[in-house]
Amino acid sequence: MTIKNALATAPFALAIILAGCGNQDAPESEANAATPAAAATGDSAMPSAKPTRAAGQEWSDVVVKTPEGGYAMGDPDAPVTLVEYGAVTCSHCAAFEQSAFAPMKKDYVDSGKVRFELRNFILSPFDIPITLLTQCEGPDRYYPLTEAVFGEQEALMQPAIQLSQSNPQALQDAMNAPLNERFYNLGKAMGVVDFFASRGLTEEKAKACLSDQSAIEQLVATTEKGVSDGVTGTPTFFLNGEKIQTDKWAEMKPRLDAALGAQ
Template identity: 30%
Template sequence: MSIARRHLFLATPMLALAPGLALAQGSNAADPRLGERSAGRADAPVTVIEYFSLTCSHCAAFHNQTWPQVKSRLVEAGKLRLVWRDFPLDQLALAAAVVARSLPAERYEGFVSALFTSQDRWAFARGADNIGEIAKVAALAGMSRAQVDAALADQALQRGILEMRMKGQQEHQVSSTPTFVFNGRPSPGSLTYERFAELAGVSGS
């Protein structure tokens, strides 16, 4: 199935993108699929939040080029924890986020990384079967096509992801992706490893 791109507006009218959905604040808490997705020790001295969209080419550039260095030199060294928060920019990004959140938490990072690596194929290829391509990646993570379709039909999960986006706008003034939050201060745009480490206030040499 090919999904027509429609922009998710930066205010409440973005709900027009997901017909029939109405936000219910606080509904995320009871759904483990909407729990925190992160990499790094819970007691790491520095926590950085990343708001991202799976159809954002700048987000893909960060994850494909910079994230491997951040992970090996900072996260795995116990210096930093990265928390991922969904900020879908369009309907296709929302669909991909729904599938990602439906996987077990331990498979989340690998699936998201695989989607970013193959973004040109499933998100931007002309005439692509967008959902079919996402389902192929999900199959490698152990998710059947029937499970993918069931996830995509789950309006509660869609609502929760849109609430996460709204919270990012309200709490951190996020208006573009990627946006990183360092010590409460948002920094939009893809970052080099050196700039990321500088803003995080950590040494990764």
């Protein structure tokens, strides 16, 4: 079974993801669950000043979180902006990353020509713990962790696929837990907490990030923004505001060149 098919048959829905979010009657310990994670990531506030490049930095090293909940790399004054709505469980997104990221950063972002922003999109509940953990250490670590996920996506998703087939009740039980436990339980069941632990993210910090209600709500809001922008599948790109649906660098590169030529 492919990742796409396994996710399509997973016994969850967005309504289950959202159950308990913004619930004013939630226990105090759950309502305050975002506090330690927000402090741990330093990601709770938008940057107050335009990002600049320090001596010795490439523009692809300059990453900020955007008001839309995405992560933008590059010169904020670049003449071309490329926004991707992508999902960490999306195989086409992984294929694009593996073919495009290196040349795009080297030839377009580092040169100051293009600013690239990735906005995480929820395809299924499996996206949520993985995405929260890519964001857990803030903008500086977001792209390295995301690239690690895309590079090992097939192997990373195998435990979740197998569990959804052999013991779907375990996944259902994880999703039925209180919100401040839900995505930690799911992440443990999927094995993704261990994946990130091997990349330097302690389990304590992972648990804090996976219980961060504000981060969960931001991820849902980013997905809803994508839907309102006309996203019906991933990856979907917006090149200077124009919607483009492709997963091929060979198709995207000439579009970037044309956009730059029109400046």
